[in-house]
Amino acid sequence: MTARVYIPADMLSLALGADEVAKAIAETAKAEDTDIDIVRTGSRGACWAEPLIEVETDAGRVAYGKISKNDVPGLFDAEFLQGGTHEKSLGLTEDIPYLKNQQRFIFKNCGLYDPCDIDAYEAHGGFAGLRVALQKSPKPITEEVQISGLRGRGGAGFPAAIKWRTVLGAEDPQKYVVCNADEGDSGTFSDRLIMEGDPFRLIEGMVIAGFATRAKNGVIYLRSEYPIAKTVLRKAITRAKAAGWLGTNIKGSGRTFNISLFVGGGSYVCGEETALLESLEGNRGIVRAKPPLPAYEGLFGKPTLINNVITLCAVPDILAKGGAWHASLGTGRSTGTMPFQLSGDVKYGGLVEVPFGMSLRALLDDFGGGTRSGLPIKAVQIGGPLGAYLPPRLFDTPLTYEAFAALGAGLGHGGVVVFNENTDMRAQARYAFEFCAHESCGKCTPCRIGAVRGAEILAKDAPDLALVEDLCEVMIDGSACAMGSMTPVPVQSAITHFPDDFAAQPQKMAQ
Amino acid sequence: MTRWNEKTSRALIEETHKRGETLTMALRALVDTFGYVDEAAIAPLMQTFARSRAEVLGVIAYYDDFRTTPPGRHVVRLCQAEACQAVGARELTAHICAKTGLSLGQTSDDGALTLEGVYCLGLCANGPAALIDDAPMAELDKDRLDAKLAALKL
Structure with missing residues (x-):
């Protein structure tokens, strides 16, 4: 019998030598005259164990974690092709607590098969949502999304159905569905993992969104920092077309939807939806004044639905299982699951998809397992560079949109970055201003000038915190988009929760 | 190229x-x-x-990506964002800047190396991260980065 070995080929695994591992396994098997079938997959999201390789056995898939090419001879000695025990054994993959204790639906198939194997996708339940959508007219599809309570996973948490209904209601023969895959927040990688690991899910979600809004053209705006996702998506789009799930007359329905891929230019603010549209149109990525909303006048002035990758990836199951099923997950107005991403100084970093409502502490302790360095946690930053720094005394806050809004914080795109006790929070606050100065599109003065002044003040030996407070107020009230209006979030939270770090003391020169 | x-x-x-x-x-x-x-x-x-x-x-x-001068024969892009900061990206950046005599954004006079900062590669759970000539790198420390640079034979 041919042994089957699964080796991830996502960007992180490649960074950690997965190709070398695959090569060594193939060569050793050949030398030993053993038939093997190596399947390159997406990542399971247990980043701490990457490269995590798996072997198919009668009992299920057996996993080995943190494998380097140097481990390969030992793995063969341990008869890993039959699931033999090795010092890097993790047991059955499905029993690894980190994965077992999650409640995945968006990421349930990530890591199971070759991401561009469309038959495998379908065999694991793929296109079930689109099949349902094919039987429905646009309105019932949007109603299903409304019942689901799905909110935008990009950061703002705006109810998806409102956007969908608005675009559907806008009368125009030319409309667009734009997928925002400009995942620029530090500490976030869920979009990357799903695009590299299960791209047909995104394609399926976009086609459903196209049917729901009567848009015939879709665009994925992908950041240039994700080269592997680009390759995978290109291939997946071609295969979906060849299989009749994309293009004209999809599965004989008479409906049409096309997807093109656009690669960005390395600008954080292009993740803001109107800057993203400007970028697509060939311009500087400068934010537009709203109104008009993109749902009425978006790409090239046409009605445009803009959703984040994860939002669109939630849609296939909502159609397949019903909006009520999705609404039953989570708590309050935070329905469904959220793929949280643990990073920074954390022992078990990776992707954790759980229903909303778990406490931040449970996420950090039960999944994160404390810091990688062994030092106590000083703060976590949630929701990317525009997210709040929170101290341990607030870790019992439940992970819901409502609870975090009450703290003046947000969940953003679900990134949770852990900082140890050696962190200088004033340096982090100053970095927030510096990042804003670097990335500001320059359209509005509070952001363009405020960020520079803020960084200057915090670089002084004795910073005038009252002045910083004033500056933050101006930026919050006067900025055109979240870049300027939310840069104060990390700054103010750092000052509020870690006042000792802001006492007068000599500052190092900026790098 | x-x-x-x-x-x-x-x-x-x-x-x-x-x-x-x-x-x-x-x-x-x-x-x-x-x-x-x-x-x-x-x-x-x-x-x-x-x-x-x-x-x-x-x-x-x-756009940061659209250069108007040719990059060095090798390009090292080090992540500068928060998740990598939390595990020593600042120190690593200072180390490589001192070692190469370049600051971020500069290319060496002989055109061998360009050093750049990048804001997040999505490898946040395993930082510090970098792209070296488009090959992703993670879990970097001074020794690993030095070894990677030495392998470039600048």
């Missing part, structure tokens, strides 16, 4: 336009092919996309 030449440059610009794509996509094609946008490509871009010189230069200047 292909060495800049007028013929390929014009062909890339025209193909982009024919596909109904925009100026930013033409710039992406040029940078992916040559590593930068040559001054001699500006006039064809203006003509093809009916944009003024100021507009074309403005778009190029806006």
Whole structure:
């Protein structure tokens, strides 16, 4: 019998030598005259164990974690092709607590098969949502999304159905569905993992969104920092077309939807939806004044639905299982699951998809397992560079949109970055201003000038915190988009929760 | 990377336009092919996309990816964002800057190496991260980074 070995080929695994591992396994098997079938997959999201390789056995898939090419001879000695025990054994993959204790639906198939194997996708339940959508007219599809309570996973948490209904209601023969895959927040990688690991899910979600809004053209705006996702998506789009799930007359329905891929230019603010549209149109990525909303006048002035990758990836199951099923997950107005991403100084970093409502502490302790360095946690930053720094005394806050809004914080795109006790929070606050100065599109003065002044003040030996407070107020009230209006979030939270770090003391020169 | 030449440059610009794509996509094609946008490509871009010189230069200047000078033969892009900061990216950056005598954004005089900062590669759970000539790197420390640099034979 041919042994089957699964080796991830996502960007992180490649960074950690997965190709070398695959090569060594193939060569050793050949030398030993053993038939093997190596399947390159997406990542399971247990980043701490990457490269995590798996072997198919009668009992299920057996996993080995943190494998380097140097481990390969030992793995063969341990008869890993039959699931033999090795010092890097993790047991059955499905029993690894980190994965077992999650409640995945968006990421349930990530890591199971070759991401561009469309038959495998379908065999694991793929296109079930689109099949349902094919039987429905646009309105019932949007109603299903409304019942689901799905909110935008990009950061703002705006109810998806409102956007969908608005675009559907806008009368125009030319409309667009734009997928925002400009995942620029530090500490976030869920979009990357799903695009590299299960791209047909995104394609399926976009086609459903196209049917729901009567848009015939879709665009994925992908950041240039994700080269592997680009390759995978290109291939997946071609295969979906060849299989009749994309293009004209999809599965004989008479409906049409096309997807093109656009690669960005390395600008954080292009993740803001109107800057993203400007970028697509060939311009500087400068934010537009709203109104008009993109749902009425978006790409090239046409009605445009803009959703984040994860939002669109939630849609296939909502159609397949019903909006009520999705609404039953989570708590309050935070329905469904959220793929949280643990990073920074954390022992078990990776992707954790759980229903909303778990406490931040449970996420950090039960999944994160404390810091990688062994030092106590000083703060976590949630929701990317525009997210709040929170101290341990607030870790019992439940992970819901409502609870975090009450703290003046947000969940953003679900990134949770852990900082140890050696962190200088004033340096982090100053970095927030510096990042804003670097990335500001320059359209509005509070952001363009405020960020520079803020960084200057915090670089002084004795910073005038009252002045910083004033500056933050101006930026919050006067900025055109979240870049300027939310840069104060990390700054103010750092000052509020870690006042000792802001006492007068000599500052190092900026790098 | 292909060495800049007028013929390929014009062909890339025209193909982009024919596909109904925009100026930013033409710039992406040029940078992916040559590593930068040559001054001699500006006039064809203006003509093809009916944009003024100021507009074309403005778009190029806006995006970090659209260089106007050739990058070094090797490009090291070190992540500067928070998740990597939390595990020592600042110290690692200071180390490599001191070692190479370059600050972020600079290319060595002999054209061998360009050092750049990058804001998040999505490898946040395993930082510090970097891209070295488009190959992703994670769990870097001074020794691993030094070894990678030595392997480039600068």
